[in-house]
Amino acid sequence: MGYRFELTRSKWLKALLKSRVFQPALMLVTLFFFVVAILAGFFGTPAGSHNFGIIFVWIVWWALLIIVLVPFFGRMWCTICPIPGPGEWLQRRGIIQRTPGRPRSLRWRWPRRLRNIWLQNFGFLAVAIFSTVILTRPGVTAWLLLGMMLLGVTLSIFYENRVFCRYVCPVGGFIGLYSLTSSTELRVKDVQVCREHTTKDCVIGTEHSYGCPWMVFPGNLERNTYCGLCTECLKACPKDNVALNLRPFGTDLLVAKGRSLDEAYKALIMLACALLYSGVLLGPWGWVKDWANMATLPQWAAYAAGFLAINLLVVPGLFWLTTAVARRVGQIQLPVKRLFIDYAYSLVPMGLIGWIAFSFSFVFVNGSYAVSVLSDPFGWGWDLLGTRSVPWTPLLPGLVAALQVALLLVGLVFSSIIAYRIARQHTRTDVQAWHSTLPVSAFLAGVTLVFMRLYLG
Numbered sequence: 310m311g312y313r314f315e316l317t318r319s320k321w322l323k324a325l326l327k328s329r330v331f332q333p334a335l336m337l338v339t340l341f342f343f344v345v346a347i348l349a350g351f352f353g354t355p356a357g358s359h360n361f362g363i364i365f366v367w368i369v370w371w372a373l374l375i376i377v378l379v380p381f382f383g384r385m386w387c388t389i390c391p392i393p394g395p396g397e398w399l400q401r402r403g404i405i406q407r408t409p410g411r412p413r414s415l416r417w418r419w420p421r422r423l424r425n426i427w428l429q430n431f432g433f434l435a436v437a438i439f440s441t442v443i444l445t446r447p448g449v450t451a452w453l454l455l456g457m458m459l460l461g462v463t464l465s466i467f468y469e470n471r472v473f474c475r476y477v478c479p480v481g482g483f484i485g486l487y488s489l490t491s492s493t494e495l496r497v498k499d500v501q502v503c504r505e506h507t508t509k510d511c512v513i514g515t516e517h518s519y520g521c522p523w524m525v526f527p528g529n530l531e532r533n534t535y536c537g538l539c540t541e542c543l544k545a546c547p548k549d550n551v552a553l554n555l556r557p558f559g560t561d562l563l564v565a566k567g568r569s570l571d572e573a574y575k576a577l578i579m580l581a582c583a584l585l586y587s588g589v590l591l592g593p594w595g596w597v598k599d600w601a602n603m604a605t606l607p608q609w610a611a612y613a614a615g616f617l618a619i620n621l622l623v624v625p626g627l628f629w630l631t632t633a634v635a636r637r638v639g640q641i642q643l644p645v646k647r648l649f650i651d652y653a654y655s656l657v658p659m660g661l662i663g664w665i666a667f668s669f670s671f672v673f674v675n676g677s678y679a680v681s682v683l684s685d686p687f688g689w690g691w692d693l694l695g696t697r698s699v700p701w702t703p704l705l706p707g708l709v710a711a712l713q714v715a716l717l718l719v720g721l722v723f724s725s726i727i728a729y730r731i732a733r734q735h736t737r738t739d740v741q742a743w744h745s746t747l748p749v750s751a752f753l754a755g756v757t758l759v760f761m762r763l764y765l766g
């Protein structure tokens with residue numbers, strides 16, 4: 310185990326996280342903005358740059374999520390996300406205090422074959438093929454947000470706990486994967502204490518806390534992927550054995566336990582989507598953007614078919630070939646499929662950094678719209694905070710490309726180091742590991758060059 314600094318040594322932070330008010334208070338704040346975004350989508354101006362739904366969801370929230378929360382705080386968005394709130398509060402028949410008894414639902418059992426993130430992979434792709442439409446039309450954004458919340462409520466009526474978050478939410482799927490890189494983790498301090506503590510209060514719940522709503526046993530946690538940082542186990546543990554730690558970036562990418570094909574595909578899909586979004590929205594090909602924007606239905610269908618083929622066949626196919634070469638030159642005895650899964654985790658830092666670089670393109674350019682939209686969320690001419698007339702001002706226009714290049718190079722080095730360390734888990738010598746890493750690094754270098762070509766023009 311590498312370096313750890315326990316943040317919950319701070320009595321102040323621990324008291325805050327253990328308070329029953331902490332999570333619902335933040336969820337109620339985000340729920341307020343969520344409702345405003347939906348209302349703005351349905352009733353506000355159709356001009357995206359003046360509509361709260363578009364600016365606050367796809368620029369402010371997105372930037373906060375991908376640039377700050379995921380890399381530094383893992384799944385912390387899921388601590389404050391409003392989407393599962395109403396469903397969870399319905400199950401608990403309350404918002405703040407622990408209500409007596411087991412949370413209510415019809416207690417259907419989630420199908421075993423869906424206990425993975427394939428639904429989240431396909432859900433993300435389903436949203437992604439409509440993304441140009443969603444990002445530019447406030448009404449479509451509003452339907453998407455409302456639909457997600459209704460689905461969350463419906464599932465919480467039939468199933469216990471956060472089935473929606475764990476197995477369905479398309480946002481939760483990639484947050485979970487990318488939180489493997491994050492510099493924060495929730496873990497138990499001493500695994501042995503958990504083994505010997507027979508009542509398992511963190512699973513069952515106590516008078517003051519609920520059992521883990523994410524269906525996780527904290528005593529077994531080795532990766533961030535499925536811990537929604539709800540802090541219930543911190544509240545429950547009578548042994549004071551749960552901690553929030555700072556740790557080196559990317560720690561979980563080296564944990565072999567739990568690696569799986571659905572997560573590997575998630576890494577590939579996210580990387581391919583970052584490339585495709587960059588090409589469609591920032592590239593010089595206006596016709597692709599028109600097709601993506603549903604200029605005509607047949608054109609959009611052709612775009613969607615191409616989009617899915619690149620995500621599900623072309624990029625995974627190229628990476629499979631890369632892995633096969635890496636296996637041969639590194640003299641690794643594992644089946645190609647096993648190595649394909651393991652090496653896919655080396656794509657995670659590159660994918661996350663690719664998304665951050667992509668986000669810089671529009672966050673710096675269009676972020677200033679947020680100031681005026683805050684005063685006039687519906688585009689109706691209100692001036693709530695006196696900032697409606699603040700003009701659109703692109704930030705650091707001369708620096709964005711340089712920042713993107715620097716970030717991508719960091720991503721290339723970070724991912725290559727992870728690839729080497731994964732290779733080292735399967736080879737007898739350093740030299741074999743270096744040989745095996747080379748094809749993966751070449752793949753990553755190719756991805757970096759495509760990103761740079763798109764950002765530098």
Ligand code: SF4
Nearest residue numbers: 387390392474478481
């Ligand atoms: S998994 Fe999705 S719905 Fe659940 S908390 Fe995370 S982002 Fe929100």
Ligand code: SF4
Nearest residue numbers: 521536537539540542
């Ligand atoms: S492990 Fe703890 S913090 Fe994580 S989801 Fe379960 S109860 Fe919440």
